[in-house]
């Protein structure tokens with residue numbers, strides 16, 4: 398590999414990182430672009446399955462809600478979208494309000510895992526929901542208006558008003574191909590929402606390969622904001638907005654790795670008091686405002702005429 402997958406620069410520096418989430422170790426060589434700052438795994442293992450254990454979080458069971466709970470969630474979503482009432486608004490409510498998505502909009506979630514997020518949207522009142530994940534066991538119609546497809550979005554006949562990728566993009570190999578296929582699958586004026594870690598992170602700059610969201614070798618690409626924007630504009634997208642949405646995870650996860658531990662959530666309570674975790678949450682909010690948090694939500698719009 399000689400070029401940055403984002404900006405095309407040949408000015409790359411290399412470093413090695415270990416698998417730390419499960420404690421498998423190994424040595425994985427990454428390139429850091431000296432022009433745009435994006436990161437990419439140099440040699441992708443032919444078989445990545447040993448790094449995705451059967452209990453990987455995406456594949457755990459779907460939690461469904463009762464009719465009454467769904468009704469309450471729908472009312473809550475409507476009162477937020479239409480009246481601006483912010484009462485226990487789920488995170489997805491803020492994304493969808495920004496995109497102005499109608500309840501009958503066709504929405505895809507790429508890398509949907511067990512479909513939990515789409516189920517929450519269904520409970521919130523959305524009725525044309527499609528999950529795509531080639532790694533799920535089988536195709537399944539969870540409820541009317543919510544289907545999970547065992548395939549890639551580019552293999553679908555459908556086109557969408559909104560395509561979402563929540564922490565899926567960084568597991569893909571070719572950012573140009575991904576954005577191009579999403580562009581082709583969006584209706585004019587539609588939005589691609591990508592949430593992923595970014596190399597603009599202060600934690601990456603200070604802790605380097607101990608940064609929890611480097612996540613070797615599962616994360617094949619980690620863009621900088623600048624790098625992703627180059628690919629997006631080249632594809633034909635207009636940038637609607639970039640919003641940093643990192644959490645305290647960047648600090649406590651990295652701290653576990655600094656202490657030589659795996660990503661064992663049960664150890665967090667031993668390392669940090671409740672007050673310390675609250676302080677880390679505040680620190681994450683501050684980092685987000687300063688543009689140095691470790692993950693971002695990109696809103697990319699396909700122009701009405703392209």
Ligand SMILES: [Zn+2]
Nearest residue numbers: 401404430433
């Ligand atoms: Zn670059």
